[in-house]
Amino acid sequence: MLRAHNFSAGPGEMPLSVLEAASRALLNVPEVGLPLLGISHRSSWFKDVVAEAEQLVRELLGVPKHYHIVFLQGGATLQFSAVAATFLRGTGFHADYIQTGYWSEKCLPEAQKEGNIRILWSGENEGYIRLPSDSELNFSEDAAYFHYISNETVEGLQFHRLVGREGVRRVCDMSSDFLSQPVEVDKFDIIYAHAQKNLGPAGVTIVVLRDELLAGIPEGLPAMMDYRPHVEMHSVFNTPPTFAIYVVLLTLRWLRDEIGGLTQMKRINESKARLLYDLLDQSAGFYRGRAGKADRSLMNVSFNLSTCGMEKDFLIKAESQGLYGLEGHRSCGGLRASLYNAVTLESVEVLCDFMQKFQSEYAPSSASKIDNTGAVR
Amino acid sequence: MLRAHNFSAGPGEMPLSVLEAASRALLNVPEVGLPLLGISHRSSWFKDVVAEAEQLVRELLGVPKHYHIVFLQGGATLQFSAVAATFLRGTGFHADYIQTGYWSEKCLPEAQKEGNIRILWSGENEGYIRLPSDSELNFSEDAAYFHYISNETVEGLQFHRLVGREGVRRVCDMSSDFLSQPVEVDKFDIIYAHAQKNLGPAGVTIVVLRDELLAGIPEGLPAMMDYRPHVEMHSVFNTPPTFAIYVVLLTLRWLRDEIGGLTQMKRINESKARLLYDLLDQSAGFYRGRAGKADRSLMNVSFNLSTCGMEKDFLIKAESQGLYGLEGHRSCGGLRASLYNAVTLESVEVLCDFMQKFQSEYAPSSASKIDNTGAVR
Numbered sequence: 001m002l003r004a005h006n007f008s009a010g011p012g013e014m015p016l017s018v019l020e021a022a023s024r025a026l027l028n029v030p031e032v033g034l035p036l037l038g039i040s041h042r043s044s045w046f047k048d049v050v051a052e053a054e055q056l057v058r059e060l061l062g063v064p065k066h067y068h069i070v071f072l073q074g075g076a077t078l079q080f081s082a083v084a085a086t087f088l089r090g091t092g093f094h095a096d097y098i099q100t101g102y103w104s105e106k107c108l109p110e111a112q113k114e115g116n117i118r119i120l121w122s123g124e125n126e127g128y129i130r131l132p133s134d135s136e137l138n139f140s141e142d143a144a145y146f147h148y149i150s151n152e153t154v155e156g157l158q159f160h161r162l163v164g165r166e167g168v169r170r171v172c173d174m175s176s177d178f179l180s181q182p183v184e185v186d187k188f189d190i191i192y193a194h195a196q197k198n199l200g201p202a203g204v205t206i207v208v209l210r211d212e213l214l215a216g217i218p219e220g221l222p223a224m225m226d227y228r229p230h231v232e233m234h235s236v237f238n239t240p241p242t243f244a245i246y247v248v249l250l251t252l253r254w255l256r257d258e259i260g261g262l263t264q265m266k267r268i269n270e271s272k273a274r275l276l277y278d279l280l281d282q283s284a285g286f287y288r289g290r291a292g293k294a295d296r297s298l299m300n301v302s303f304n305l306s307t308c309g310m311e312k313d314f315l316i317k318a319e320s321q322g323l324y325g326l327e328g329h330r331s332c333g334g335l336r337a338s339l340y341n342a343v344t345l346e347s348v349e350v351l352c353d354f355m356q357k358f359q360s361e362y363a364p365s366s367a368s369k370i371d372n373t374g375a376v377r
Numbered sequence: 378m379l380r381a382h383n384f385s386a387g388p389g390e391m392p393l394s395v396l397e398a399a400s401r402a403l404l405n406v407p408e409v410g411l412p413l414l415g416i417s418h419r420s421s422w423f424k425d426v427v428a429e430a431e432q433l434v435r436e437l438l439g440v441p442k443h444y445h446i447v448f449l450q451g452g453a454t455l456q457f458s459a460v461a462a463t464f465l466r467g468t469g470f471h472a473d474y475i476q477t478g479y480w481s482e483k484c485l486p487e488a489q490k491e492g493n494i495r496i497l498w499s500g501e502n503e504g505y506i507r508l509p510s511d512s513e514l515n516f517s518e519d520a521a522y523f524h525y526i527s528n529e530t531v532e533g534l535q536f537h538r539l540v541g542r543e544g545v546r547r548v549c550d551m552s553s554d555f556l557s558q559p560v561e562v563d564k565f566d567i568i569y570a571h572a573q574k575n576l577g578p579a580g581v582t583i584v585v586l587r588d589e590l591l592a593g594i595p596e597g598l599p600a601m602m603d604y605r606p607h608v609e610m611h612s613v614f615n616t617p618p619t620f621a622i623y624v625v626l627l628t629l630r631w632l633r634d635e636i637g638g639l640t641q642m643k644r645i646n647e648s649k650a651r652l653l654y655d656l657l658d659q660s661a662g663f664y665r666g667r668a669g670k671a672d673r674s675l676m677n678v679s680f681n682l683s684t685c686g687m688e689k690d691f692l693i694k695a696e697s698q699g700l701y702g703l704e705g706h707r708s709c710g711g712l713r714a715s716l717y718n719a720v721t722l723e724s725v726e727v728l729c730d731f732m733q734k735f736q737s738e739y740a741p742s743s744a745s746k747i748d749n750t751g752a753v754r
Contacts, residue, residue: 006415011619014414019403022414026400034701037391037399037578037624038383042707073450073580074601077615081599113597196616201414203450203580203618220490222458224451225599238454239573241580241618242388247414324411330419 005347007337008325009153009300010176011196015342017258018250025246036246041239049242049249050235056252057206060262063185066211071204071235071245074224076103076175079192079205080110082225083147083171086190088115090218093144096120096168098137101128101152102331107173111147118143128155130292137163145169145189151177153197154329156291156302156336162187169213177299178206179255180341181266189213197299198341200248203241255341265341266298272339272348273298279352284366286359290334304334310362311335317358323351382724384714385702386530386677387553388573392719394635395627402623413623418616426619426626427612433629434583437639440562443588448581448612448622451601453480453552456569456582457487459602460524460548463567465492467595470521473497473545475514478505478529479708484550488524495520505532507669514540522546522566528554530574531706533668533679533713539564546590554676555583556632557718558643566590574676575718577625580618632718642718643675649716649725650675656729661743663736667711681711687739688712694735700728 006013025036032045039046054069063069072078088095094116099105100123111117118140121132139146146168151158153176162184164170169189178193185191190209196202207227214228223229229237235245259265277296280287280303290302305311314335318326328334337351359366383390402413409422416423431446440446449455465472471493476482477500488494495517498509516523523545528535530553539561541547546566555570562568567586573579584604591605600606606614612622636642654673657666657680667679682688691712695703705711714728736743 004411006411008411008415008417010616011414011417014412019412019414023400023403026396026403033381033699034383034385035391035396037388037396037573038385038702040385040388040702041579073452074455075450075615078451078599078601081601085599110600113599194616196414201618201620202418202616203621222455222462222490222599222602223487224455224458224601238452239387239571239579241578241621243578243620244580244618322410324409325415325417 004322004324005343005350006324007339007343007347007351009329009336009338010340011202012198012325012338012340013342013347014200014247015251015254015258018247018254021250022247036243039242041236041242046242047234047236049246050240053245053249053252054234056249056256057179057208060179060252060255061183061185061208063208067185068209068211068214068227068231070207070209070227070230071240071248072207072224072230073203073205073241075194075202075205076173076192077106077110078225079173079207080107081114082221082227083145083190083192084111084114084117085221085225086213086217086227087144087169089221091115091144093142094118094140096140096143096146098122098132098148098163099124100131100149101157102154102329103152103173103175104149107147107149115144128152128157129290131157131159131295134163139165139168141167143168145171147171147173149173149175151175151297151299153300153338154302154331156297156300157295158297158299159295177297179262179265180269180299182262195244195248197338200251201244204244204248206248259341268345269298269339269341272343272345273301275345275348275352276301276337276339279355283359286363286366287355299340300336300338302328302332302334302336306363313362314358318354321354323354381699381701382720382727383701384716384720384724384728386706386713386715387717388579389702389715389717390719390724391577391624392628392631392635395624395631398627399624413620416619418613418619423619424611424613426623427617430622430626430629431611433626433633434556434585437556437629437632438560438562438585440585444562445586445588445591445604445608447584447586447604447607448617448625449584449601449607450580450582450618452571452579452582453550453569454483454487455602456550456584457484458491459598459604460522460567460569461488461491461494462598462602463590463594463604464521464546466598468492468521470519471495471517473517473520473523475499475509475525475540476501477508477526478534479531479706480529480550480552481526484524484526492521505529505534506667508534508536508672511540516542516545518544520545522548524548524550526550526552528552528674528676530677530715531679531708533674533677534672535674535676536672554674556639556642557646557676559639572621572625574715577628578621581621581625583625636718645722646675646716646718649720649722650678652722652725652729653678653714653716656732660736663740663743664732676717677713677715679705679709679711679713683740690739691735695731698731700731
C-alpha cells in the first residue's frame with residue numbers, strides 16, 4: 001500500500017504516534033485496565049487527563065494564571081453563539097466584527113441573533129483574496145468586543161499580526177491555526193478553537209478565556225453556552241467527549257516531546273508553506289495562489305490551475321499516488337492543500353514533486369520555463 | 378491480565394468487536410486509505426456512514442418516514458435547552474415536566490430559561506425511590522409538550538409504560554435506555570439520547586423528531602439548538618464528531634447482526650437484570666435495592682449494603698477481581714451496576730458470583746439463610 005499523505009482541511013492529518021497510541025487505548029488503557037471508551041468521565045484517571053491537557057496548553061502557549069482553559073462541545077459554531085450571548089444578550093451594546101472569508105461570514109448571523117453587530121470591513125466584494133490593513137479598520141471605542149478569525153481555512157488567508165485596538169476586548173476564533181505557532185494570549189479575552197485541524201478529533205473545542213469576564217455573563221444562557229459551569233467543573237459539567245479530549249492530550253504531548261514546542265512548530269510550518277508557495281510562484285502561472293501574498297496562510301494553501309477543467313484530473317492523479325484531501329472547499333472550488341501541524345515536511349515534498357510532474361505533463365512549455373530558472377528543480 | 382467486566386454508568390461498556398473495528402479504523406479505513414480521524418466529514422465515505430447509521434436506527438426502531446434522525450453535539454444537556462427553546466421561546470405557552478430523579482432535576486432549570494414549566498409530580502421528597510402512577514399525573518390539556526426521562530440512570534428507575542396524554546406532544550430523554558428495547562416511536566414528537574450508554578462514545582447525541590414540528594421552530598435560535606439546519610444538512614451542518622458517529626454505526630451493525638434486533642436485545646437485558654435483582658431480593662436484606670420493584674430499571678441497578686461502611690470494601694474487592702464501575706453516583710452514594718446493551722450475561726454472572734461470596738464472607742449468617750432457601754446457590 002502507498003503511504004497516504006493527507007492534506008485534508010479538516011478533520012485533518014494527525015501524528016502517526018498519536019493515532020497508534022489512541023488505537024491501543026481503544027482496547028485497553030493500562031493505567032485503568034479498561035478500554036478508553038468505557039472509562040467514566042468522573043474517574044480519577046480522566047480527571048488527570050483533563051488536568052494534564054489543560055496544563056500542557058498552558059505551558060505550550062504560555063497561558064497566564066488569570067485565564068481558564070475549558071474543553072467544550074459544539075464546535076466553533078456553538079462558540080459563535082456563546083461569545084455573542086456572553087457579552088451582548090440583553091444589553092444595548094454592539095460588537096465589532098470583520099468579514100474576511102467563508103467562516104467569518106458564517107459567524108455573523110449567529111452573533112446577530114444575540115445582539116447588535118457592526119461589520120467594520122468585508123472582503124466579500126473582492127472575493128476574499130486579501131485581509132484588511134490596520135488603516136482600513138475603524139474600530140469602535142465602545143464595542144463590547146472585537147471579533148476576528150485568525151486564519152480563514154477556505155480562502156487560505158491568515159493574519160500575521162495582532163488585530164484590534166487597546167481598551168476593547170479581543171475575541172479570536174483560532175480554529176485553524178491554534179497551537180500552530182506562539183500567540184500572545186494576554187492580548188485576548190477569549191480564544192476558541194475546535195480540535196480537528198491541529199489538535200485532535202472533531203467533537204471537542206478548546207476555549208481559553210480571561211477570568212474576569214465570567215463575572216459579567218448574563219443569567220439565563222443555556223448551560224452549554226455559559227462558560228461558568230464548565231470552568232467551575234473543569235470541563236466535566238456534563239459528560240465531555242472523553243475520547244476526543246484524550247487524543248488532544250496525546251497530541252499536546254507530541255507537540256511538546258516530539259516537536260519541541262510552538263516556536264519550533266511554527267518554524268516547521270513556515271518551511272512547509274514556503275516550499276509550496278515557492279512552487280506556485282515559480283510555475284509561470286500554471287498554479288495560481290488564491291490569497292494575496294502578504295496574507296497567505298501557513299495552514300491552508302488555496303490555489304487554482306490555469307485551466308479549470310484540469311483540476312479534476314489533478315485530484316484523480318493525486319489520489320492515485322496517495323495524495324488526499326486536495327479539493328478546494330465546495331463554496332469556491334479549486335484546490336487546497338492544508339499543511340496542519342501533523343503534515344510532515346516530507347509529505348509536502350512529495351506533493352511538490354507531484355505538482356511539478358503534473359505541470360510538465362500538462363503544460364510542458366510552462367514547466368520548461370521553470371527548469372530554466374533553476375529555482376524549483 | 379484478568380478480563381475486565383465494566384458496569385460503569387456511562388461512558389459504559391462497549392461490544393468488543395466494535396472496539397476492535399474502531400481501533401483498526403483509527404490507523405486505516407480501507408475503503409478510503411486514510412486513518413479515520415483524518416477523513417473529511419464532506420467525503421462521500423462519511424456521507425455514507427451517516428446515511429447508514431440513520432437507516433439502521435430507522436430499521437431497528439421502526440422509525441416512520443415522517444420522522445428525521447440527526448446526530449448532534451452537546452449531550453442531553455444541550456437538548457434540555459433545545460427542546461424547550463423549540464416549543465416555548467417567545468411564546469406564552471407552558472410545558473409539563475415530571476421530576477423523577479437526578480437527571481430530570483438537572484433538566485428543569487435549562488427548560489425554565491426558555492419558558493414556563495409546570496412540574497406535574499416530583500419524587501424528590503420521597504428520595505426518588507419510585508415513579509408516579511398515571512393517577513398521580515394531572516396532565517395539562519394545553520401544554521406545548523410533556524417531557525419525561527424514560528430511565529433515571531442515577532436512581533435506577535425506569536418507566537415500563539408510555540407516559541403522557543393524547544393531544545399533547547410527547548418529548549422523551551431516552552439517554553440511558555435508547556435502543557435497549559423496542560419503542561413506539563410514533564407516540565413521540567422528539568426522542569433524544571446521548572450515545573455513551575448503549576450506542577457509542579460520549580460526544581454524540583441522537584435526536585429522532587417528527588417532521589411537522591420543524592415548521593414551528595422560532596427564528597433566532599443558536600444554530601446548534603435549531604434542528605432545521607441539521608436536518609437539512611443530514612447532520613453535517615458543521616463538522617460533526619466523525620469518530621463518535623462511526624462508532625455508533627459499528628454498534629448499530631452489532632445490534633442488528635450479532636444481537637438480532639431490539640426484541641432480542643430487550644430479552645437479553647431482562648435476563649441480566651433478573652439475575653441481579655433476584656440476588657438482591659434473596660440476600661435477606663444484605664443488599665438493598667434502591668428502586669421500588671415496579672419501577673426497577675433494566676439498565677441501572679442501584680443498591681446499598683446494609684452496613685454503609687462495607688461499601689468501600691465491596692468496591693475495592695470487586696475491582697481487584699476485574700469488576701469495574703460499581704460505585705453509585707456521587708449525588709447519592711451506594712452501589713450501582715449498569716447493565717447496558719454491551720454488558721454480557723456472563724459479566725452479570727461473574728458479578729452475582731462475586732456478590733454472593735462477598736456476602737458469605739461479611740455476613741455469613743445472612744448468607745447461610747440464602748443457602749437454606751436454595752434459591753440462589
